[in-house]
Amino acid sequence: MDPLDALRNAISSKPPYCTGTIPITDDNGVVYYRKQEQAGWLDLSRATEGDLEALVQACEPATFGLEQRDVLDESYRKAWKMDRTNFAPRFDIGESHLVERIRAQLLDARDNTKGIKAELYKLNVYGKDSFFKSHKDTPRSDTMFGSLVVVFPTPHEGGALVLRHAGQEWTFDSAAVLREKEQRSMAYIAFFSDVDHEVTVVTSGYRVTLTYNLFFESGESDHPASDVVPVAFKDTVFQTALTSALEDPNFLPKGGCLGFGLSFKYPIKRGQSLTSLRKISKMLKGNDSMIKHVCEQMKLPTTLNAIYQDKYRETKILVDEIMNMGDGEIEGLLDLLAEYPHNGRLIYDYGEEPPRTWHGPIEERSIGILWVTPLTTYSHFNSPYVHYGNEASLGCAYGDLCLTVKVGPYENRRGSIESL
Ligand SMILES: O=C(O)CCC(=O)C(=O)O
Ligand SMILES: [Fe+2]
Incomplete structure (x- = not known):
């Protein structure tokens, strides 16, 4: 396969x-x-x-x-x-x-x-x-x-x-x-x-x-669930599949970035502080948590990122931090997000040409992503996510996030897989 x-x-x-x-x-x-x-x-x-x-x-x-x-x-x-x-x-x-x-x-x-x-x-x-x-x-x-x-x-x-x-x-x-x-x-x-x-x-x-x-x-917690038999996660299946992928010389031969659209949504406070993504990464659920655990166990640098789109839905920007956007739409997103501490990068699908924009040289500010699971929706941090809820919205909205995983070139990863 x-x-x-x-x-x-x-x-x-x-x-x-x-x-x-x-x-x-x-x-x-x-x-x-x-x-x-x-x-x-x-x-x-x-x-x-x-x-x-x-x-x-x-x-x-x-x-x-x-x-x-x-x-x-x-x-x-x-x-x-x-x-x-x-x-x-x-x-x-x-x-x-x-x-x-x-x-x-x-x-x-x-x-x-x-x-x-x-x-x-x-x-x-x-x-x-x-x-x-x-x-x-x-x-x-x-x-x-x-x-x-x-x-x-x-x-x-x-x-x-x-x-x-x-x-x-x-x-x-x-x-x-x-x-x-x-x-x-x-x-x-x-x-x-x-x-x-x-x-x-x-x-x-x-x-x-x-x-x-x-x-x-x-x-x-002081009470680990010692007497409860956990329902097994399919993490060994994922770990095996990831190991085989890394061992395949045709899989990201020069290295690159894997993207996982998350399976669940997470509450993002309006006006949340910049460090919030790190906090959310400790609260991942189900499959999302499993992917992060397995990748980290395999020593692959794994980051939780947010994705923003510009007003015209033409460019998507990956950031390391959530931005306090307020209610308006942002026009010069790339200019704004490329600044520290957001470290914004324009994303494109792995294997395609990096996008050209009017923003001068783009190479170092763009990143090709091989999506393992797709991003289904994009960030809506500035609008309440829950339309029909069991209570009127409080100060939180769910946003859409992704995990990105850095994979080294085939030559470098051979040794590291064997040593696992
Ligand atoms: O009663 C249930 O099973 C669910 C009720 C529910 O969804 C709610 O109260 O929000
Ligand atoms: Fe409910």
């Missing part, structure tokens, strides 16, 4: 989510709640119709974010919500070891000390005819990477979570999963927040969930 095709195949589509079940114990289905002066509680592991109706009475209709506003529109989302100031679940996220499971199953399995925080967000009730159409979850800060939904075993039908990403689709029918379990359990699903997802119509009963926002935390 052509080495480039082998590399592409090796970046297989690991699903952007993980799921599982948690056994019900004496009290982990109990939720206390209040509405103004009234208080109540129920046990969601054995709730009656009356308990659930009382819970709904204490909830409010659920809104969602449409660009900058929170809106109530029952043709887009029909459900109830309770804010976290108004309820307290007995379910203890720490005791459940869910964070360790998410670290092992969803994130890079080897990085089992990465600090993760799960912050309780809402209680939601989906009754008969409830649903939530396709949306992405609004990033609440630049360290938020995912969402976690815990579904209680209240009898219901429908209300499956359908996820779509990069042309693929997955369905998690928690009601069916819980119905089939012998031991009474809760179900959970954690997914990256930039994945499109929808809740299908509940046809009977009540679907009650807790939602959590997942954040990376700086500092290392």
